[in-house]
Amino acid sequence: MESAINKVVLSGFAGADAEVKTVMNQKLAKVNLAVNESYKNSSGEEIKKVQWFNLTFWNAKADIAEAQIKKGTGLTIEGRLQTNTYDAKDGTKRYSFDIIVSEVTIRENEKQNAV
Structure with missing residues (x-):
């Protein structure tokens, strides 16, 4: 049987400051990442x-994000894709996708004002 790979690499700009909280005695930071694409129709x-x-950043990575x-x-960033399932108010099943970050590089001299 082939081994499975769940790996995501993205490069973009933070849409807002990191949101940080503690969940079950672990630090958690959430960030939205904007990735610009262009193509010709x-x-x-x-x-x-x-x-x-x-x-999603956990523990030491959450400290860096904060x-x-x-x-x-x-x-x-480099990480893995995680699928989440929840029930909406109307009773329908919904899905969301998070990237659980394992590695992050902050591009110091690169900043985008309008994302």
């Missing part, structure tokens, strides 16, 4: 699009 027109990703990640901070 069939008419040759350039289309720009922003993809948003939910990042101290260094502010709105517009350039980030490159």
Whole structure:
């Protein structure tokens, strides 16, 4: 049987300052990451699009996020994709996806004001 791989690498900009809290005696930080994409459609027109990703940092990584990640901070992260399921108010099943960050590089001299 083949081994499975769950690995995500993203590079973008923080949409807001890291939100930090404690969950079951562990530090947790949440950050939204904007990744800018562009492509040309069939008419040759350039289309720009922003993809948003939910990042989750635990413990020591959460300390780094709290101290260094502010709105517009350039980030490159590596982690794994986690799927979450919940019931909406209308009773339908909903899904959300988080990236559990294992490595983070903060791009010091790169900042974007409008994400």
